[in-house]
Amino acid sequence: FFVYNRKPAKIFMGDVGSLALGxxxxxxxxMLNQEWTLLLIGLIYVMETASVMLQVTSFKLTGKRIFKxxxxxxxFEMCGWSEWKIDTVFWLxxxxxxxxxxxxxx
Numbered sequence: 001f002f003v004y005n006r007k008p009a010k011i012f013m014g015d016v017g018s019l020a021l022g023x024x025x026x027x028x029x030x031m032l033n034q035e036w037t038l039l040l041i042g043l044i045y046v047m048e049t050a051s052v053m054l055q056v057t058s059f060k061l062t063g064k065r066i067f068k069x070x071x072x073x074x075x076f077e078m079c080g081w082s083e084w085k086i087d088t089v090f091w092l093x094x095x096x097x098x099x100x101x102x103x104x105x106x
């Protein structure tokens with residue numbers, strides 16, 4: 001999928017693909033009694049969500065922003081990172097966290 005979705009993207013996963021993939025990961029983790037693995041496997045999604053929550057909380061409490069923009073991938077864009085670099089870094093983080101999860105589970 002990553003090969004076809006790189007810039008300029010020709011194929012987008014959409015709701016059908018992402019919901020099916022998320023459901024599959026959730027079902028596997030529940031069947032293995034390893035629900036905590038979803039947090040590690042989905043670290044990128046946790047980071048994206050946490051960056052928004054931190055940004056909103058910080059702005060409401062102090063009037064200052066932690067990031068230039070949130071979710072976190074937009075912050076990296078504003079810092080001058082190319083889309084390719086952001087994709088590659090996030091992709092590598094996903095691979096590493098998936099391998100760590102597999103190592104812990106087995």
